[in-house]
Amino acid sequence: MTARFQARTRLMFAAAGPPHRKICELFDAVDADRDGYVEWADYQRLIDRYLSGYHLCRDDRRAMALQTAYALYWQELERHADGGRRVDKDAFAIAHCLVNLGRTFQALNGIIHAVLDITDTTHGYQIGAEKFARLLQVLGITAPAAVELFARLDTNGDGRIGCEEFARAAREFFVSGDPDAPGGLLFGVL
Ligand SMILES: [Ca+2]
Ligand SMILES: [Ca+2]
Numbered sequence: 001m002t003a004r005f006q007a008r009t010r011l012m013f014a015a016a017g018p019p020h021r022k023i024c025e026l027f028d029a030v031d032a033d034r035d036g037y038v039e040w041a042d043y044q045r046l047i048d049r050y051l052s053g054y055h056l057c058r059d060d061r062r063a064m065a066l067q068t069a070y071a072l073y074w075q076e077l078e079r080h081a082d083g084g085r086r087v088d089k090d091a092f093a094i095a096h097c098l099v100n101l102g103r104t105f106q107a108l109n110g111i112i113h114a115v116l117d118i119t120d121t122t123h124g125y126q127i128g129a130e131k132f133a134r135l136l137q138v139l140g141i142t143a144p145a146a147v148e149l150f151a152r153l154d155t156n157g158d159g160r161i162g163c164e165e166f167a168r169a170a171r172e173f174f175v176s177g178d179p180d181a182p183g184g185l186l187f188g189v190l
Contacts, residue, residue, distance in 0.1 A: 053138030
């Protein structure tokens with residue numbers, strides 16, 4: 001981390017406050033190889049988990065859309081790493097503190113659409129309880145509290161979770177700093 005970036009980091013933390021516990025958990029979940037940095041390879045592992053779980057070839061339209069969505073999101077994170085190819089926990093937290101500035105949140109929305117396109121296209125980017133359980137399985141989320149997730153995300157109670165409901169949870173998690181919102185779900189965090 002350069003001196004300029006360190007100074008900018010201190011200023012941003014002063015403005016935004018320290019990262020909340022769930023952002024740190026999110027970092028630890030994405031940093032699959034546990035080297036203390038989030039790199040593109042960590043996101044590629046997550047993408048591969050989707051492709052393997054849903055039996056998708058890399059040249060499948062939905063697989064390419066997912067790859068593109070995560071790549072755009074990664075570009076936003078990289079931007080906060082001062083040109084580096086890997087993001088430490090501070091830069092990761094800053095990127096998510098700044099999510100309400102727009103572009104990172106647009107990238108998150110792209111991931112939500114791409115994941116819903118993979119999980120179910122028959123209900124117009126919405127998934128029911130069965131498909132949701134499959135998504136949790138693919139992401140390796142098995143904690144007992146996961147059974148409550150569907151009801152928490154289905155805020156209008158129509159028995160399906162749509163893009164807007166996923167996006168609301170992400171907004172609450174990343175923007176409002178609500179550590180109990182299930183906004184890190186699509187990255188494998190309960
Ligand atoms: Ca890593
Ligand atoms: Ca719903």
